[in-house]
Amino acid sequence: MSPMAGGGEERRAGPRSCPSGVCREGSALLGVMTGGGRLAYLPEPVFVDRAFADRLDAAGRPEMRYRFTEPCAEAACAQWTGTACGVIDHILDDPDATDGTDVAQDGGALPVCGIRRDCRWFAQRGAAACGVCPTVVADTGGSATYRSTHG
Ligand code: SF4
Numbered sequence: 001m002s003p004m005a006g007g008g009e010e011r012r013a014g015p016r017s018c019p020s021g022v023c024r025e026g027s028a029l030l031g032v033m034t035g036g037g038r039l040a041y042l043p044e045p046v047f048v049d050r051a052f053a054d055r056l057d058a059a060g061r062p063e064m065r066y067r068f069t070e071p072c073a074e075a076a077c078a079q080w081t082g083t084a085c086g087v088i089d090h091i092l093d094d095p096d097a098t099d100g101t102d103v104a105q106d107g108g109a110l111p112v113c114g115i116r117r118d119c120r121w122f123a124q125r126g127a128a129a130c131g132v133c134p135t136v137v138a139d140t141g142g143s144a145t146y147r148s149t150h151g
Pocket residue numbers: 019111113114115116117119120121122129130131133134
């Protein structure tokens with residue numbers, strides 16, 4: 001693993017970042033789920049290499065215990081609605097989708113997550129996305145992340 005290049009607030013060229021990606025070589029570790037059920041974000045995502053991905057896989061269900069970020073696949077992802085990510089819309093628009101902890105707990109401050117300038121969810125829903133983001137578990141990863149976990 002090595003830290004991703006960060007710094008600056010300029011939007012990079014290229015795809016937006018999915019904040020609920022899969023544990024695999026080439027993705028990056030976004031944060032670690034705490035015992036309190038909220039994600040502790042790394043200041044900057046850390047690249048996941050093959051060895052690290054294999055170790056987390058061997059321990060079982062890495063997307064239950066961590067969150068990963070990778071480029072938003074848009075139309076190649078089953079969660080893509082055609083114009084947007086269906087995951088964050090579902091979370092924010094379905095009152096039963098969260099456990100009631102869907103507000104920032106630090107006086108309204110947004111999490112320091114390291115991908116905001118490129119984040120798909122933030123681009124789509126702004127600060128409201130960041131309010132629920134720490135509670136999201138991407139258990140199964142890939143194209144069925146949120147719906148598979150929360151049915
Ligand atoms: S905290 Fe906000 S900007 Fe950061 S990953 Fe979550 S939704 Fe995206």
